[in-house]
Every structure is written in structure tokens, then in C-alpha cells.
Amino acid sequence: SAVISQKPSRDICQRGTSLTIQCQVDSQVTMMFWYRQQPGQSLTLIATANQGSEATYESGFVIDKFPISRPNLTFSTLTVSNMSPEDSSIYLCSVKPGHGETGELFFGEGSRLTVL
């Protein structure tokens, strides 16, 4: 298993500003992901955070809007840039600590952002 600490847990932000979310894991993990969950909807994968290289973004998400850092195997950050009300959502960090391709995912507590 893995214990994931995510902060901030919630924040209220002004339009046009940027916010960085931090994700700290209690063990080294290869696979780390950032998800978004908009109100009443399921999880959408933003990107895979790769240690030592650029993140791999899913369709509809770009580095300029969601820059990601992954300096080591236990830590990552996601920045939501130039925020608009449409970015109001829960952002979740998740990791797959198991060996092999189909291990379960563990999630951080989530960061609930409200953009005014």
C-alpha cells in the first residue's frame, strides 16, 4: 500500500491566478498520476508524472495549463495555471505501487479548488 499526502486540501482562488498542488508519498513509486474530478462526474486522467522527464499528458490537457514536476520517486506537483471558473474541481494525486501493470491505484485526499 501507499500513504499519500496532498495539499492544499481546499482553496478558493481568483480568476487568472495559478495554484500549485503538492503530492507526497511515503514510499518510492514509479507510477504517479494526476486526475481531475469535476462536480458529479467521474475521474479524468490529466497526466502521468514521470520522474526526471516531462509528464505525459492526456488528450485535452497541455503542459502550459497544467505544468507538472516530478523531481523524485516520492513527490510531485501539479500547477493549475491562469485559472478560470471552469477549473473548479477536485484534483487527485494517485500512485500505483504494485509490481506489474495492473496493480491497484491509491489516491491522495484530493484538493478541492473553487475559482471565483
Add this chain to the structure above:
Amino acid sequence: GQNIDQPTEMTATEGAIVQINCTYQTSGFNGLFWYQQHAGEAPTFLSYNVLDGLEEKGRFSSFLSRSKGYSYLLLKELQMKDSASYLCAVPDSNYQLIWGAGTKLIIKP
């Protein structure tokens, strides 16, 4: 392409049994996950099925039929704390999880 369908909402009574269905369409199959998500919280892992049949884990059981592209989550002896959304997810060809929209389960006394 990938597609996952599950009911949007279900209501059940405390102490009863409820079955939450999930149908999926995938190119290839790498197993199926069920997660529980309480309102305002992160999802937590419930089960993973890769072979056909029923797997029981306490009050919760999960069933899979690969030939039918079908799974269900069975919750017995329902408790109020079981009120949550239940998410079905399958890995795609790159082993990234594709998520269903979730089934919101409402438990009434």
C-alpha cells in the same frame, strides 16, 4: 474504443442487499476494478477481478463475466456508511484506468 456503463443512482434500505451493475467495452481485457468514493473524499479500492466468477470479501462481493463484458458489485447487510458512489474502472491498452461515471448509492433507514 473504451466504454463503461453503470447506473447513475440507486436507492436501497439499510440491512438489505443491493447489486450495482457495470458493463464495459474494451479492446483487450486487463481486469476490472471497483472503487468506493464517499462524498468529498478520494476513491478507495474495493476489488479487482480478472477471472470469471464471484469473489467475496466480507459484505462486499464482485462478479465478472468476460464473455458478456459485465460485472457487478454486491453489497450485503447494507449500512448507512455504505452511502457513497461506486466506480467501475478498466485498464486500457496502456494500462491506464478508464473510469465509469459512478453509481451513487443512497441508503435509507
